[in-house]
Amino acid sequence: MKFCQSCGMPLTEDVLGTNADGSKNEDYCMYCYRDGKFLQECTMEVLTDAKSKEMIWCEGDEQYYPGGVTDPNYCVLKFTATDGRFYSDFYPRSFVL
Numbered sequence: 001m002k003f004c005q006s007c008g009m010p011l012t013e014d015v016l017g018t019n020a021d022g023s024k025n026e027d028y029c030m031y032c033y034r035d036g037k038f039l040q041e042c043t044m045e046v047l048t049d050a051k052s053k054e055m056i057w058c059e060g061d062e063q064y065y066p067g068g069v070t071d072p073n074y075c076v077l078k079f080t081a082t083d084g085r086f087y088s089d090f091y092p093r094s095f096v097l
Helices: 050-056
Strands: 016-018 024-029 042-047 076-081 083-088 091-096
Touching: 050 076
Parallel strands: none
Antiparallel strands: 016 024, 042 076, 083 091
């Protein structure tokens, strides 16, 4: 199965993004990429290497992934953001990375 290279959503025919010419894009979903443009300011990728999976594995995770680090449903997502927003003292604060 392929995943959106921006958000990690499983890609099926009904959620494929579109290129500028209206054709389907095989790399991004419709929530991240439409008419040849990205709709959000961050990307996400699915890391499949054993080192990344083992790095964040915690005792007790086997209750969710019985196969352990090699469970086919266990994956690691890497987010890359360009900006963000949080609340402090009841006021929104924005920042750019």
